[in-house]
Amino acid sequence: MTPEPDPTPAGSADPPPPEVHPPPGAEQAGVESPEDAALLEDLRTVLLREATTTTRADRQTELPCGSRFGGYIVGRLIGEGGMARVYAARDPLSDKPAALKVLKPEYLASREMLERFWREAGSMARIRHDNVVGILGFPQEGDIRAIAMELLAGRSLRHHLDAARLEGRPMPIARAVTWAIQAARGLAAAHAVGMVHRDVKPSNLLFDDAGTLKVADFGAILLMEGATWLTGVGKQIGTPAYMSPEQCRGERVTPASDVYSLGATLFEMVTGRLPFEVEEASPLAVMLKHISEPAPDPRTWREDLPRWLATLISRCLSKDPQSRYPECGALADALQAGAGGVPAEEESIASSPDLIDTETVRRRLAELSHRAIICWACRCARRVQALNEDPRLERALAIAESAAGDADADGTPESIGRMMRRIQTLRGESLDAAYAAADGLASPAAVEAAKAAAAAASCAAARCIEDAAADAAFAARRAVSALHLAGRSVRAFWAAARKDYRRLREFSAGQTGTVGTPIPPDLLDD
Amino acid sequence: MHTTQTSLLWAVRDPADREAWISFYRIYAPMIRQFARRMGLSEADSEDVLQEVMVLAHRSLRDGGYDPARGRFRNWLYGIARNRSLMALRARRRRTRVQCTACGDGPDVLGQIEDPAGDQAAAEIWRQEWRYALLGAALEHVRAEVGGKTFEAFVDHAIHRVPVETVAARLGIAPSSVYVYKGRVLEAIREWLARFEDVPDE
Ligand SMILES: Nc1ncnc2c1ncn2[C@@H]1O[C@H](COP(=O)(O)OP(=O)(O)OP(=O)(O)O)[C@@H](O)[C@H]1O
Ligand SMILES: [Mg+2]
Numbered sequence: 001m002t003p004e005p006d007p008t009p010a011g012s013a014d015p016p017p018p019e020v021h022p023p024p025g026a027e028q029a030g031v032e033s034p035e036d037a038a039l040l041e042d043l044r045t046v047l048l049r050e051a052t053t054t055t056r057a058d059r060q061t062e063l064p065c066g067s068r069f070g071g072y073i074v075g076r077l078i079g080e081g082g083m084a085r086v087y088a089a090r091d092p093l094s095d096k097p098a099a100l101k102v103l104k105p106e107y108l109a110s111r112e113m114l115e116r117f118w119r120e121a122g123s124m125a126r127i128r129h130d131n132v133v134g135i136l137g138f139p140q141e142g143d144i145r146a147i148a149m150e151l152l153a154g155r156s157l158r159h160h161l162d163a164a165r166l167e168g169r170p171m172p173i174a175r176a177v178t179w180a181i182q183a184a185r186g187l188a189a190a191h192a193v194g195m196v197h198r199d200v201k202p203s204n205l206l207f208d209d210a211g212t213l214k215v216a217d218f219g220a221i222l223l224m225e226g227a228t229w230l231t232g233v234g235k236q237i238g239t240p241a242y243m244s245p246e247q248c249r250g251e252r253v254t255p256a257s258d259v260y261s262l263g264a265t266l267f268e269m270v271t272g273r274l275p276f277e278v279e280e281a282s283p284l285a286v287m288l289k290h291i292s293e294p295a296p297d298p299r300t301w302r303e304d305l306p307r308w309l310a311t312l313i314s315r316c317l318s319k320d321p322q323s324r325y326p327e328c329g330a331l332a333d334a335l336q337a338g339a340g341g342v343p344a345e346e347e348s349i350a351s352s353p354d355l356i357d358t359e360t361v362r363r364r365l366a367e368l369s370h371r372a373i374i375c376w377a378c379r380c381a382r383r384v385q386a387l388n389e390d391p392r393l394e395r396a397l398a399i400a401e402s403a404a405g406d407a408d409a410d411g412t413p414e415s416i417g418r419m420m421r422r423i424q425t426l427r428g429e430s431l432d433a434a435y436a437a438a439d440g441l442a443s444p445a446a447v448e449a450a451k452a453a454a455a456a457a458s459c460a461a462a463r464c465i466e467d468a469a470a471d472a473a474f475a476a477r478r479a480v481s482a483l484h485l486a487g488r489s490v491r492a493f494w495a496a497a498r499k500d501y502r503r504l505r506e507f508s509a510g511q512t513g514t515v516g517t518p519i520p521p522d523l524l525d526d
Numbered sequence: 527m528h529t530t531q532t533s534l535l536w537a538v539r540d541p542a543d544r545e546a547w548i549s550f551y552r553i554y555a556p557m558i559r560q561f562a563r564r565m566g567l568s569e570a571d572s573e574d575v576l577q578e579v580m581v582l583a584h585r586s587l588r589d590g591g592y593d594p595a596r597g598r599f600r601n602w603l604y605g606i607a608r609n610r611s612l613m614a615l616r617a618r619r620r621r622t623r624v625q626c627t628a629c630g631d632g633p634d635v636l637g638q639i640e641d642p643a644g645d646q647a648a649a650e651i652w653r654q655e656w657r658y659a660l661l662g663a664a665l666e667h668v669r670a671e672v673g674g675k676t677f678e679a680f681v682d683h684a685i686h687r688v689p690v691e692t693v694a695a696r697l698g699i700a701p702s703s704v705y706v707y708k709g710r711v712l713e714a715i716r717e718w719l720a721r722f723e724d725v726p727d728e
């Protein structure tokens with residue numbers, strides 16, 4: 001007989017209670033010994049986990065570089081937050097870049113929450129403001145949902161704050177005020193139409209390539225709340241570090257809640273610390289402080305802070321929403337009025353000449369030609385290949401290097417079609433090789449390096465120079481960790497990588513962004 | 527094909543024995559990954575921990591760093607996994623100044639593991655993950671060994687508690703066979719576990 005589709009499929013949410021209809025012969029065969037019952041219970045847990053672990057389900061929402069999603073061509077993975085992955089993408093029709101925020105499956109579970117979120121997102125999409133990240137649409141394919149938005153080239157305020165802290169220098173006050181004004185203006189546009197952001201924090205304040213701040217992720221926290229509802233306990237909603245007292249208590253949010261969160265962010269910009277920091281604290285302890293402990297005076301940590309600004313921050317951080325600025329427009333005006341007396345900032349973002357972190361590498365490489373980027377990434381990966389001498393890895397690298405040839409495509413529709421197919425194959429083959437190798441290799445980081453080099457090559461071949469640079473930078477970082485794990489000198493690696501970079505730059509001077517003449521093979525011989 | 531933990535651990539010492547290393551990775555990677563996740567590390571950090579633990583364990587096994595006479599393999603591997611997870615947690619603490627901005631890990635994990643009672647909790651997590659990972663590997667092995675229908679009958683009836691008649695009708699087998707299959711699969715799982723569960727203390 002043909003097996004019918006099972007009416008109670010495996011993994012069905014409510015399996016029938018055991019032994020509702022005692023089967024014939026249950027006495028002799030259906031009764032479980034306690035040991036059997038315990039073993040079965042554990043097996044149940046194992047199978048259930050396999051079906052639900054985020055790592056596995058997550059993979060389904062991973063979009064490979066070069067694939068298509070909702071009409072976009074997917075590029076590199078920019079970052080990953082609690083509930084989504086963000087990819088660079090391109091709209092092939094208009095040739096305009098975009099960012100795709102692809103929601104993780106656990107945030108798509110409840111229809112009710114989704115509807116609530118899309119309603120909100122739909123209204124946000126209608127807000128057009130210089131300081132708000134523009135929403136382009138909500139592409140969907142199968143079960144996977146995404147938010148398409150303006151692609152921002154700069155980093156988030158979180159990055160700037162981390163960098164400032166690492167270098168041990170406080171943020172210039174004029175800069176903090178300028179950015180706070182921009183954030184407040186963006187939020188005010190939402191408040192004006194009765195909407196609340198709910199999750200104002202540094203990682204949601206992004207910069208475009210002109211350095212203008214834009215507010216992102218309106219209403220996204222609603223999805224998080226949805227997940228908490230679903231999973232019941234143990235899952236923290238976002239971060240309480242910037243959360244208003246009323247949000248900590250689970251009460252209704254108002255525009256004044258965003259005023260509080262922006263106040264907490266501004267507090268961090270000028271002092272380098274959060275209003276409530278608890279050594280080794282639980283999120284709960286921080287929430288309690290938001291609710292009941294008076295906010296400290298920021299001048300405790302920043303003596304040169306103008307008094308008006310300290311007062312303004314304290315007002316934002318009032319426990320009682322009624323005592324704060326009622327909405328961000330008023331806050332922006334107050335900041336602007338005070339800023340009249342702040343001397344303009346002297347530009348001092350000194351660019352360090354060294355290639356040290358992934359971000360610097362990325363920016364530097366973006367100045368090179370396509371071919372030079374491929375070349376650089378492959379050389380990074382080659383330096384770690386010596387650790388493994390794995391034939392499959394070798395193949396992944398060879399494919400990557402041969403992509404340099406494809407970068408010569410002349411731009412006719414046929415050659416572009418050929419190139420795109422080639423990229424798909426390249427991506428697939430190098431990933432296969434890398435995954436196959438990852439199962440058996442002593443240094444999976446080396447595999448990652450080769451994989452990233454291949455990804456860089458595929459992006460470069462597609463002329464996505466920014467993406468290629470990002471992948472190449474990632475290849476370098478992975479190479480560093482592979483060498484580190486193998487006990488090799490990382491310093492020597494960077495020195496060599498810097499040398500390569502300089503030679504490639506001399507070579508590609510004047511042909512930025514173009515494919516240009518092939519790199520002479522001896523240029524990079526050691 | 528390695529039939530016991532002891533033979534597998536021995537085979538892994540041979541760098542040329544790729545197959546042994548792959549089997550080793552398949553069995554032990556899931557528990558290390560899950561352990562790191564449950565210690566509060568992000569997915570990316572857990573993958574890094576997994577890589578590091580695998581590299582260290584492999585090198586140490588090759589150099590004879592694990593001596594069965596001196597303790598269980600389970601505890602030896604725990605030592606490495608715990609250590610690396612702690613290092614990753616410390617690195618994260620340096621990255622994010624405030625513990626609570628961490629990625630949804632609930633209360634302060636690091637502080638807890640560093641105190642003895644919390645360390646017990648970590649050991650308990652490891653014990654669970656060890657069992658789950660071995661059960662997962664046993665299931666994989668037994669699935670291949672007993673064949674589709676037997677395994678399906680087992681999963682439907684014994685795991686999902688679908689009534690015997692429904693399972694029998696769907697698979698076109700006699701209801702009594704369902705019990706036989708269930709017994710057979712449980713037996714095979716027990717047998718596999720006995721070979722891969724650690725040699726008991728003393
Ligand atoms: N439109 C965009 N253009 C460029 N980068 C973006 C864009 N939107 C988000 N990003 C980046 O993508 C990364 C992930 O963002 P995401 O919003 O998912 O996480 P998050 O804000 O860090 O944390 P949370 O999950 O708590 O919101 C961040 O590094 C962010 O800077
Ligand atoms: Mg965000």
